[in-house]
Amino acid sequence: MRLSLAHHSVRRFDQPQNRLIQLLRLMPGDTDHQSVVAWHLDVSCDARLRHGIDGFGNQVTMLYATGPVDAVELTVTGDVLTTPFSGAVTGSAEPLPPIFYLRTTEATRCTARLGELARDLAGEGDPLDRAHRLNGAIHAGFTFAAVDGRAHARPASETVEGMSGSTREAAQLFIAAAICLGLPARFVSGYRAIGDGGATLYPHAWAEAHVAGIGWIGFDPEAGESPAETHVRGAIGLDAHGAAFIAEARSGDHGTASDVELTEGDVDGQG
Incomplete structure (x- = not known):
């Protein structure tokens, strides 16, 4: 495409x-x-x-x-040019080891509340299944703002209380929860095509988590699934500020x- x-x-x-x-x-x-x-x-x-x-x-x-x-x-x-894929990120520049992305910032800090929520939402099973369940649960339980009017994304420790906000805040929530589960995770800023036929690309945000034996997998909380060929992957960072x-x-x-x-x-x- x-x-x-x-x-x-x-x-x-x-x-x-x-x-x-x-x-x-x-x-x-x-x-x-x-x-x-x-x-x-x-x-x-x-x-x-x-x-x-x-x-x-x-x-x-x-x-x-x-x-x-x-x-x-x-x-x-x-x-x-994009091609269909299942969400697994391959062929990207990776100067840092996955363990680096267990590092948190104030925006993605793993609090006791987030750890409890992450375990409840992800359930038991292998890491990939838990990450998909976590993403699906955030998608189902999060109210996405139609317009993101804030200059900065709130930290996950604040977003989790109301379970509402921007795509950036939902991505940070996923990252913090994934790290609570022991999964390296990072923020992605990019674009997403929305609409049928001739669609429009809009700035968008999602997350990636690293699963041992597989690699980096994209998770889009707003879509409730992994990124597809309609996503253009831009910059990565530890949080929204670092990938702005x-x-x-x-x-x-x-x-x-x-x-x-x-x-x-x-x-x-x-x-």
Whole structure:
């Protein structure tokens, strides 16, 4: 399947910034089930771009702009070829061993409450079955917000109390619960095609857990199943913050900033 993406984001500042630095995790990497055939980034202001690979194996771009900067607009266009798969991630860049992903952050900390919930939802059995049951239970019991208006995803220890929130928060909940079960787990930011026929790609988030003897498996709590060929896998990290599309540092009169994000795309079912 050929997935075409047009992702436009605008960040405006109420006071001009002397210097702006952004870490962009906007370009997907190749795996055995997805290949980036075209990708282009346009920036509205004069900026230097440096491309590289971070410690997680993500494709990253450092953006440096000198002021005064009132706003920065980023437009990403690209095409990715995907093939059907069962959720197992193969052929990805893996500079870190799976055991590293037992490490938690404040957003994915395994609390007593989360540990109890994880054991109740996952039940007994082999690790893969437990992970699938955990994902299905979160899907069934979680109320997904139609619009994610929060700048930052709440930690799993807060999300678990109301069992509602964004796809990012549901993914972090899965990660924390999986780690409570002893499964290495990590966050994935990417895109998902929604709709029939000519569909639109939207920013999306899910999780991956490592099962001994199999490898990394994707779990999408919103879909209630593993990612499919309609998913474009982007950056990975320990939590939503660590895998965010854009991380930013500013100098000068910081003031406040507002974001507008529009994503348009289509899915051309080929191959």
